[in-house]
Amino acid sequence: MNLHHIGIVSQDLETALKTFQLDESQIIESIIDEEQHNELFFIKFLDSKFILEIVVPIDSTSTVATFASRQKVNLHHLAFATNSITYATSKHKEINGHFELGKYQINVEAFGGKVATSFIYANGTIIEYVENVNR
Amino acid sequence: MDLRSPIMNTNPKYKFLFDYFIGREGEQILDVLSEVDLVDSGLLDSLDILELASLMESNLGIKIDLASADVFNSMRRLNSIINLLEK
Numbered sequence: 234m235n236l237h238h239i240g241i242v243s244q245d246l247e248t249a250l251k252t253f254q255l256d257e258s259q260i261i262e263s264i265i266d267e268e269q270h271n272e273l274f275f276i277k278f279l280d281s282k283f284i285l286e287i288v289v290p291i292d293s294t295s296t297v298a299t300f301a302s303r304q305k306v307n308l309h310h311l312a313f314a315t316n317s318i319t320y321a322t323s324k325h326k327e328i329n330g331h332f333e334l335g336k337y338q339i340n341v342e343a344f345g346g347k348v349a350t351s352f353i354y355a356n357g358t359i360i361e362y363v364e365n366v367n368r
Numbered sequence: 369m370d371l372r373s374p375i376m377n378t379n380p381k382y383k384f385l386f387d388y389f390i391g392r393e394g395e396q397i398l399d400v401l402s403e404v405d406l407v408d409s410g411l412l413d414s415l416d417i418l419e420l421a422s423l424m425e426s427n428l429g430i431k432i433d434l435a436s437a438d439v440f441n442s443m444r445r446l447n448s449i450i451n452l453l454e455k
Contacts (some may be wrong), residue, residue, distance in 0.1 A: 300415060329426045329431070332434045
């Protein structure tokens with residue numbers, strides 16, 4: 234299993250760009266996630282395959298609205314690539330303090346197309362599993 | 369419900385629960401804790417519910433099915449949280 238991306242939640246894009254000294258030109262893709270009520274911005278770094286995801290809530294029903302309201306801008310999740318989110322998430326179900334927050338599907342070109350995702354709350358840390366479903 | 373009664377505070381599960389809220393809000397929270405909706409009153413938000421449930425699982429060795437809407441809603445009231453602890 235490999236690290237896939239890091240997710241930042243920010244109350245707005247400008248705050249995230251300023252906090253991490255990023256330039257808007259580094260955004261390679263932006264998406265409205267209508268299921269989770271968020272706008273997603275994907276940042277690519279020179280000479281690196283690493284992608285940073287900036288998640289900005291669209292409204293108060295956003296899945297990250299509370300986090301953004303409380304933190305303004307902060308690390309939200311670590312995402313790992315997996316061949317099976319079902320298997321990856323099942324490992325957490327037996328661990329006390331770990332909860333599955335939700336499963337989603339979304340098309341993100343920066344991630345190679347359509348991906349299935351699952352979010353786990355693990356004793357205060359949020360983990361996302363990402364499975365490419367184009368294969 | 370007298371949350372300061374010896375019976376309440378000798379039960380380790382209840383004590384853990386009360387200590388969580390006392391740590392956040394101070395001792396006076398016990399005056400209202402059993403009477404309010406914890407979310408509507410601003411004592412807990414959705415992230416706090418996750419944190420509290422996670423701490424309950426880790427410290428008390430119980431499983432809480434937060435995927436169940438009924439269980440999630442049970443986290444809004446002290447009495448219903450206590451019921452979860454007793455299951």
